[in-house]
Amino acid sequence: MKKTLTIGMFHVTRARPTWRTPGFDGPDFTDIEYWTDLAKACEANGADFLFLADSYGYPTADDQVIPNAIERDVNFSTIDPQMLISALAAVTEHIGLVTTVSTMVESPPVVTRQFRTLDHLSRGRVGWNIVTGSAQAASALLFGEPLMAHADRYAKAADHVELSLKLWEGSWEPDAWKRDAATGVWADPTKVHEVEHDGPYFQSTGLLVTPPSPQVTPTLFQAGASEAGRDLAARYAEAVFLAAESKALADQISDIRRRAVEYGRGPDALRCLIAGTFRVADTMEQAVAEYEEAIAAVSLEEAATLYSYFTGIDLLALDPDKPIPSAAASGDNGRTNVERFLGPSAPTVREVLEEFRANGVMGKPFLGSAVEVADQAEAMIEETGADGFLVQPDPDGRNDRFFAEVMPELRRRGLIKESLVGTTLREHFFGEGQRTLPDSHPGARFRRSRVTV
Template identity: 55%
Template sequence: MFQCVGLMGTWKLADNTATDFLDLNHWLTMARRCEAAGVDFLFFADDYGYPVVDGGLPATAIRGGVQFPKGDPLAILPALAAVTEKLGLVTTLSTMVEQPPMVARKMATLDHMTNGRIGWNVVTGAGQNASARLFGAAMTGHDQRYEIAADHVDLSLKLWEGCWDEGGLVVDRESGIYADPEKVREIEHYGPHFSSQGVLTVPPGPQRTPMLFQAGASAPGRDLAAKYAEAVFLAAEVGALTEQIADIRRRAQQYGRDPHSIKFLIAGTFIVGATESDAWAIRERQLATRTLDDAAASYAFFTGLDLATMDPDKPLDPSAAKTETGRTNVERFLGPDAPTVRQILEEFQRNSVMGSPFIGDAQQVADQAEATIAATGADGFLVQPDHTGTFDSFIDLIMPELQARGLVQTDRPAMTLRERLLGTGTPHLAADHPGAAYRNGAAAHR
């Protein structure tokens, strides 16, 4: 399970190829390699934002390539679908930028183009302060963004699940019937933030609703995950991960869902070499590329806070650290053992939003990863790109070790992303998912 954004700085290494991100061949090669290795899916993080300090994109972020520049993953995915048959393709669309009918239409089309291998990572958007300015909109408060997200997903689900019954698409040339009017209908939705009467003009693809992912571990983020997500991306140290997973499962149960139907995937950094000392040498090279300025710009992107204006020897002042941008990376540094601002910067320089990396030879990192899964109750990893900006070291060195331990299955046949990850034997949403309630006319406009 792979993600395609590099952490800050690493692009400076001579053997790093992340700077080829606007060359389609970079992605085609990556997708082919992942598919051949039996990887479950490739994830494209996305966001319109970038770091904002003092009311604009700071020179340090421009110079250092921190959360800047970026491309649009949606333009790349169909090309990847064309050169793969099994690999899942997951991307982010922000509920603050895209209107529900836009998300529904794009994802339904991609569900067809990928033969049911598409997933939507539902986020309210990390670089919210930047994207609000870009779109000329007032910044919406953090918790309200999550209320909007819930309403957004609710309407999107109605469009995917409620407009077309099974068998609605007929295409009978002899009788001249394209689609069955008894089985295609408008839905209606009058939510707190979105109203809609209408039909999704795209017939359902193999999954109908794309597989739903969520990322963002603030309290309302967890609630959104508990209500709608089928898989959740998390990034933290073991203790926090364990707490977050247990909390989201508890919340899912309160929403009437099977808490174990949700898969938790840890954003994992694997630094592997032929020997342990090779791996540490890679780690040292990587760390040498990251400046404290990069760290401050990265922190500003995720939180909207400028650490450079704060006392480096004191912890975050909770009243000064109130933010309407992202909260996960503020909350993780509060509490009884809170680090100082300088320590936060140093931690961000080392690992940014990720937990500590696994470092060593293949056996050592596999041991560390196994221990993390056992301690947290997570289901797997969203592997981060290595120092080359690819997943080659993971594929070449770690996959064989995981395969030998029976922890990954690399020869599975083609199937939908939902079947691949959830293993429930159906390409569709589970019966206890709120989207299932909108089937067969339940969300109809009457």
């Protein structure tokens, strides 16, 4: 029996490369219609969710913004995706809406109220991508804080999620919200509780005043393939994003599922989604030609700027004919895109630059006709045990050929749903009726109907 795949659409809240096209006058990333049209197109074509990535950071070197980032807009200008979700919820009915909020810059009381509000306004369709953040050096400078060690950032993330789950799951019992006009009772005070949290990074005594939403806790995502990232995913996440570039993708997925079992959740407690780019053309030859043309349009300086955004490492300052030196690779910025280039057969700095020039963080794209890329995608699912894809947009940012040709081909093969299951995002992933966290999730232990916090 073939696995039914989850399909998410990936976008960042910044301009698409089409802005560089002379005479381009299409909708801009600061136009609300750009995003509402995108969300409606994703829903109309059967995507399970739309994911908007985010970060406060930008490319830096030696604690200074890299001028090329500003001049060429390399992971530089963005808008706040949290501000978009309400608008996208208003023009859609079924598709999930997922956004990134960093555990480094937003406190749990803020995050819990924001996501509970969005879960109400979307009728249960929101998800939180839990990250410690990319471009950490720039973010730390922006917020006037020291750059925290990588391991400590993940310890803080775990503490953040613990308090967030206490507030979501522990503040209101399921039947606390009465709204009884006859008795004049808004909520039963015996069933609305203050929670107490005294963690290593966060302390709180209080409650989440926003009443329970359809999912109670938003669907939880995680992105980051470092060992600490995989452990955070296994402990809390319900879906995890992993780059298609990784030669160890199957091992990463196996490791996450093993860790989930050790946390008492089970190997199928979360969905592992391959983040990748689909370049679709009439023929393989045409797809390869378009791919090579796109590579040629990216300079090595831009590739180095992009790499610095994710890692804090300035590749242009290193010997191009040697691997990244251990001193540079041991920094406390992002680890995923450092660790992928380490090991006995580590590439040279020049090869790393060429890889980022060609593929960025997503890895080599799926190339060819709709049938050919569907073959490649199906083979990767079989090889890795993944549960679906997070699809990087076409160069024009619209996914037109993926929607028009690849989705129907995947549907013809019985690999994706004919229609979305249930009304909430969690049901899209785990089946109708699975609206709230399962009892096996660590957040369930904070429910007042079960135990006292």
